[in-house]
Amino acid sequence: MTLPAYTGRFAPTPSGYLHFGSLVAALASYLDARAQGGQWLLRMEDLDPPREVEGAQAAILDTLGAYGLEWDGECIRQSQRHAAYAQVLEQLFRQGLAYACRCSRKRLEPYGGVYPGFCRDAGHAADDAAIRLRVPQLNYGFSDRIQGDFSQHLAGDVGDFVIRRRDGLYAYQLAVVLDDAWQGVTDVVRGADLLDSTPRQLYLQELLGLRQPRYLHVPLIIQPDGHKLGKSYRSAPLPTDQAAPLLVRALRALGQKPPAQLTRAGAREVLAWGIAQWDATAIPRSRALAEAQLE
Numbered sequence: 001m002t003l004p005a006y007t008g009r010f011a012p013t014p015s016g017y018l019h020f021g022s023l024v025a026a027l028a029s030y031l032d033a034r035a036q037g038g039q040w041l042l043r044m045e046d047l048d049p050p051r052e053v054e055g056a057q058a059a060i061l062d063t064l065g066a067y068g069l070e071w072d073g074e075c076i077r078q079s080q081r082h083a084a085y086a087q088v089l090e091q092l093f094r095q096g097l098a099y100a101c102r103c104s105r106k107r108l109e110p111y112g113g114v115y116p117g118f119c120r121d122a123g124h125a126a127d128d129a130a131i132r133l134r135v136p137q138l139n140y141g142f143s144d145r146i147q148g149d150f151s152q153h154l155a156g157d158v159g160d161f162v163i164r165r166r167d168g169l170y171a172y173q174l175a176v177v178l179d180d181a182w183q184g185v186t187d188v189v190r191g192a193d194l195l196d197s198t199p200r201q202l203y204l205q206e207l208l209g210l211r212q213p214r215y216l217h218v219p220l221i222i223q224p225d226g227h228k229l230g231k232s233y234r235s236a237p238l239p240t241d242q243a244a245p246l247l248v249r250a251l252r253a254l255g256q257k258p259p260a261q262l263t264r265a266g267a268r269e270v271l272a273w274g275i276a277q278w279d280a281t282a283i284p285r286s287r288a289l290a291e292a293q294l295e
Contacts (some may be wrong), residue, residue, distance in 0.1 A: 005037075005038060005186070005233050006033055006036045006037065006038025006080060006133050006186055006187055007030060007033070007038055007039045007041065007182070007183065007184050007185050007186045007187070007292070008029050008030075008033035008038055008039065008040050008041070008185065008186075008187045008188075009029065009031050009040065009043055009183065009185050009188070010025070010026045010030065010040070010041075010042055010043070010064075010069075010071070010095060011042075011043040011044075011045045011049075011176070011179075011190075012026075012045065012060050013045045013046070013047075013048075013132070014043065014044060014045075014046050014052050014053060014056035014057045014060060015048070015051045015052055015053055015208050016053050016237075016244070017053070017055065017059050017063070017237035017238070017239065018059075018060055018063045018064070018219060018238050019236060019237060019238060020236075020246065020249070020250070020291070021191070021220060021221040022238070023067070023238055023246060023250045024191075024218060024219075024221055024250045024253050024254065025189070025190055025191045025218055025248070026069055027069070027247065027250045027251070027274070028189050028216070028218045028254055028280075029189035029190070029253065030069050030256075030271075030276055031271075031274045031278045032189050032216065032278065033187070033189075034161070034271075034275045034278075035078065035268065035275050035276075035278035038186075038187070038205060039073075040069075040071050040072055041071055041072060041076070041183055041185070042064070042071035042075045042076070042144050043075070043076045043077075043078065043175075043179060043183070044057055044060070044075055044076070044078065044079075045078050045172070045173075045175070046077055046078055046079045046173065047078050047079070047169060047170055047175055048169055049079075049169075049176060052152065057236075059237070060073065062240070063237075063240060066240035066243055067240075067243045067246075067247060067267050067285070068243065068247075068266075068267035068268045068269070068270075069256045075184065076179070078170075078179065079176065080151060081179060082170065083098040083176070084178055084182070084295060085164075085170045085174055085175055087239060088134055088174070088178060089131060089163060091168070092131075092133065092163070092207070093126060093131065093136065096134075097133065097134055097207060098120045098131050098132060098133050098134065098163060099119065099120060099122075099123075099124070099131070099132060099134065099160075100107060100119065100122075100124035100126045100129035100130070100132075101115075101117070101118075101119040101124070101129055101130045101131070101132045101160075102119060102122075102124055102128070102129045102130075102133060102166075103115075103118050103130075111159075113157030114156070114157065114158060114159045115132065115158070115160050115161065115282065116159065117159065117160060118201040120134070120160065122153075123263070126213075128166065130162050130164065130165055130166040131162065131164040132160040132162055132163065133160060133161055133162075133163050133203075133204070134148070134160050135154035135155050135158065135159065135160055135161065135177060135200075135203060135266070136153075136154060136155065136203075137153075137155045137156075138153070138155075139151045139152065139153050139154075140152060140153060140154055140199035140200075140202045141199065141202075142198060142199075142202060142212070142215060144195065144198075144215050144216060144217055144238070145214060145215065145216040145280060146218065146280070146283045146285055147192065147217050147285060148285065150195060150198070150199075150281050151199065152196070152199040152200075154199060154200065154203060156290075158200060158286075161173060161200055163197055163204075163262050165211060165280075167187060167281060172206065173197060173200050174204065175220055176201065177201050177204045177205055177210065178208075180213060181208075181210040181211070182198065184293075185213050186213055186214065187213055187214045187215075187216070188213045188214070188215050188216070189215075189216045189218065190216075190217060190218070191217065191218060191219075191220050191253070192217040192218060192219055192220050192286075192287040192288065193220055194215045194217065194252075198215060198217075216280065216283075218254065218283055219253070219283070219284055219286045219287060219288050219289045220229070220288045220289070221253065221286065221288075221289055221291050222288045222289065222290050243266075243270075244262065244263055244264070244266060244267050244269075244270050245263050245269035246268055247270040247271065247274070248262050248263045248270060251270070251274055254280070254282070254283050255282035255283045255284055256274065256278070256279065256282060257277075257282075258270070258271075258273060258274070258277075263267060273282055
C-alpha cells in the first residue's frame with residue numbers, strides 16, 4: 001500500500017498572540033513537514049468567540065509571515081465549519097453514541113474531571129444541554145514519535161466527554177478530529193499539553209471511520225513559576241524584529257544544534273538551515289522544558 005504524502009498543520013487559537021512556546025510548536029510542525037517535502041497548512045481554531053482577543057487572528061498571521069513560516073493554501077477557520085460539526089453530532093446523537101447532559105460544574109467538581117455518568121441514561125433533550133460522547137471500558141493508546149507509548153482507559157481516566165458545550169459551542173475534541181480528516185492531515189505535531197487528549201481523538205476517529213494520523217508531541221516551555229508559556233498567563237508576544245535569534249532559540253529547544261552565527265542571519269536563512277538539518281529524533285523526550293534552560 002502506498003502511504004499518503006505528508007500533510008502537517010499548525011492550528012493556533014486566537015485567544016491571544018503567539019509567544020515563544022507557540023513558536024516552538026509551529027517551528028517543529030513546519031520543519032517536520034518541509035523536511036519531508038510535505039504540505040504545511042494553517043487552521044485558526046476560533047471555536048470560542050467569548051475568549052477570542054480582538055485583532056489576534058490578524059496578529060498571528062502577521063507574526064508567522066515575519067518569521068518566514070509560510071503555509072500552503074488558504075487559512076481555514078473553524079468558525080466556517082459549524083455545519084460539518086453539526087451534521088456529525090446529529091449522527092452520533094441519533095445513533096445513541098452521544099447524549100444530552102445537564103450537569104452543572106458544581107455538581108461535577110468532586111469527581112476530578114472524570115465524568116461519573118449522571119445523565120448517561122436520563123434521556124434529556126439536546127436543547128439547553130451539553131452533548132457527551134459515550135466512551136467504552138477500553139484502553140486507547142498510540143506510539144508518539146517522541147514521547148513513546150501512551151494510553152488511557154477512557155471510562156476510568158476521562159469518562160464520557162463533551163463534544164458540544166451547553167452554550168452551543170462545539171468542543172475541541174470533535175472539531176479537531178473532523179478538520180484533520182477533512183484537510184487530509186497525515187501528521188500532527190503539537191505541544192505535549194495535548195498528549196492527554198489524543199486517546200479521545202483516537203476513539204472518535206475509530207467511531208467515524210477516519211484514518212489515524214501520526215503524532216509527535218513536543219515539550220512545553222515552562223516559566224519560572226511553573227506555568228507553561230501561554231496566552232492565559234499573558235506570556236510576551238513574539239517581537240517581529242527578533243525573528244532570527246528567536247528561531248535559533250526555538251531550534252535549540254527542539255534539540256537541534258544551529259551554529260551561533262545564524263542569529264545574525266535572516267529568518268528564511270535560519271529556516272533553510274532547519275529544513276536541511278532537521279532531526280526529529282533529537283527533540284527532548286520530555287513533556288516540559290524550563291525556559292531558563294534555553295538561555
